[in-house]
Amino acid sequence: MPELPEVESVRRGVDEWTAGTTITGAEVVDPRILGTTSRRRIDSSAVDAFATAVSGVRILGAERRGKFMWLSLGEQVGLSAGPELGILLHLGMSGQLRIHSPGEEIHRHTRAVLHLDSDRELRFVDQRIFGHIGVQPLVHGYGRLVPASAIHIAPDPLEPAFDPEIVVAELGRKRTAIKAALLDQTLISGIGNIYADEALFRAGVHPLATPARTRKSRLVAVLESAATVMGDALAVGGTSFDSLYVNVNGESGYFDRALLVYGRGGQECVRCGAAIEKITVGGRGTHFCPICQKPPRYR
Ligand SMILES: [Zn+2]
Numbered sequence: 256m257p258e259l260p261e262v263e264s265v266r267r268g269v270d271e272w273t274a275g276t277t278i279t280g281a282e283v284v285d286p287r288i289l290g291t292t293s294r295r296r297i298d299s300s301a302v303d304a305f306a307t308a309v310s311g312v313r314i315l316g317a318e319r320r321g322k323f324m325w326l327s328l329g330e331q332v333g334l335s336a337g338p339e340l341g342i343l344l345h346l347g348m349s350g351q352l353r354i355h356s357p358g359e360e361i362h363r364h365t366r367a368v369l370h371l372d373s374d375r376e377l378r379f380v381d382q383r384i385f386g387h388i389g390v391q392p393l394v395h396g397y398g399r400l401v402p403a404s405a406i407h408i409a410p411d412p413l414e415p416a417f418d419p420e421i422v423v424a425e426l427g428r429k430r431t432a433i434k435a436a437l438l439d440q441t442l443i444s445g446i447g448n449i450y451a452d453e454a455l456f457r458a459g460v461h462p463l464a465t466p467a468r469t470r471k472s473r474l475v476a477v478l479e480s481a482a483t484v485m486g487d488a489l490a491v492g493g494t495s496f497d498s499l500y501v502n503v504n505g506e507s508g509y510f511d512r513a514l515l516v517y518g519r520g521g522q523e524c525v526r527c528g529a530a531i532e533k534i535t536v537g538g539r540g541t542h543f544c545p546i547c548q549k550p551p552r553y554r
Contacts (some may be wrong), residue, residue, distance in 0.1 A: 256348050258515030259411060259445035260488035262322050265352055269344070270317035272354045273326065276315045276371040281306040287384050288366035295384070309342060309369065310519040320396075320414060321444025322346070323405040333379065337401065339393040341371075343402045347385030353378045370395050387498045412482035413489070423474050426466045433469065433477065434462035435537035449517045452542045454481035461548040462534070462541045468551070487513070516542040 257265070261270030265541045282287060283305060286297035292353075307550040312330035344352060361368075367379040367388050379388050393400040397409055398416040403531075412415040422443050429436045436442060437451040446454065447479070455462050457480035460473055515525050524544040534541050 256447070257301055257322070257346050257350075258447040258449055258485075258488075259322060259413065260485050261323055262346060262553075263319060263413065263489055265316045266319045266324050266347070268354070269324070269326075269352055272373075272375060273314045273315070273371060274316040274379055274490050277311065278309045278369050279311070279372050280370040281309050282370075283366070284361075284368065284370045285366040285384070288379060288381060288386065288388050291387060305390060308340070312340075314371075318342075320399075320401055321408050321411045321440060323402065323408055323444075323446075324361075325405075326392075327400070328370050329537055331335070339400060341391055341393045341400075341402050343387060343389050343391050343404065344379065345387040347381065347383070347387065350379065350381040350386030352444045354381055401440055408440050408444045412443065412478065413445065413485060417443075419475065419478055420528045422478060423471060426478075427469075427471060429466040431465075432463045432536050433460060433466050433474075434539070434541050437477070437481070438537065438539065443478070445485070446541050448541075450481055450485055451515065452517045453484045453514060454478075456543060456548060457484065459547055459549075461550050462536050462543050464551045516544060518542065 262330050283302045286299070287295040289297045289301055289305060309328075311329045315327040315329050317324060317390050319324055319325075323343065323345060325343045326340065326482075328340045346352070355378055357370070357374065357376055362378070362380050364380050364382045365378050366381050366386075367383065369377040371377065379386065391402040391404060394403050394406050396406040401408070401411070403437050409422075425442055426433075426436055428444075434451055434455065437446050437454070438448065441447065458473065458476040460469065460477050466474060516531055519531045520542055523529070524531055524547060527546045529544055529546040531542055532545050534543075
């Protein structure tokens with residue numbers, strides 16, 4: 256599943272190729288991509304409505320909060336100004352966004368195509384259809400305009416609206432395991448399962464520690480570690496947009512994530528040599544070093 260650095264990398268590529276272009280038409284190859292994970296049955300009027308809503312609209316840019324990415328839209332040609340709209344592009348588990356020239360071979364898992372006046376196409380490819388594309392009004396959420404379905408999503412550590420002091424204060428009231436709190440998208444977004452484990456290891460905090468009983472300096476260290484590991488991943492992988500190919504998980508694969516604990520259950524800790532342990536926290540596989548991340552004493 257793409258994590259925040261991959262989504263940000265894709266956003267940069269999409270922004271580079273689409274900002275300032277006008278959508279000349281849209282095809283929904285598989286209507287299920289207009290639905291949500293809980294509702295995939297889409298009637299044909301929704302397909303027509305989508306194509307009509309986006310045709311003739313200028314793309315202002317590609318934006319992101321957490322793993323939510325969207326194209327912010329200008330006014331539709333020939334129509335007066337309405338509410339501000341965006342096209343949500345959620346990659347889900349396996350979604351990819353690709354830029355192609357018209358006439359290039361259509362990948363068999365292509366679900367939707369936006370035709371651009373730059374003589375390019377933005378194609379949404381998604382093998383498993385956990386992703387989503389759809390037009391939404393933009394609403395105010397945590398200090399900026401976001402798609403309506405992302406209104407409950409808190410800022411992520413890589414965006415300017417992220418305020419570490421507010422997040423530490425809120426985190427410090429939580430009585431759930433800190434690993435679960437880091438995955439709570441209403442508190443802080445964009446930290447997926449992988450980077451939560453990595454951040455806790457780097458900060459030396461046990462995944463079952465209770466935030467409300469953890470020193471504030473330790474909570475700050477966890478948040479700083481999360482921003483650092485995701486920023487490092489982005490720096491490594493966010494540089495190759497000279498090709499006509501914006502790909503989140505194709506042949507080039509994910510970023511070369513320099514993972515110290517995630518997926519290393521039973522292997523030696525890179526710091527102390529102890530065996531990395533794997534447990535389940537909040538239903539998610541969780542990796543930690545029992546020596547470097549001391550178990551909370553109050554348990
Ligand atoms: Zn260790």
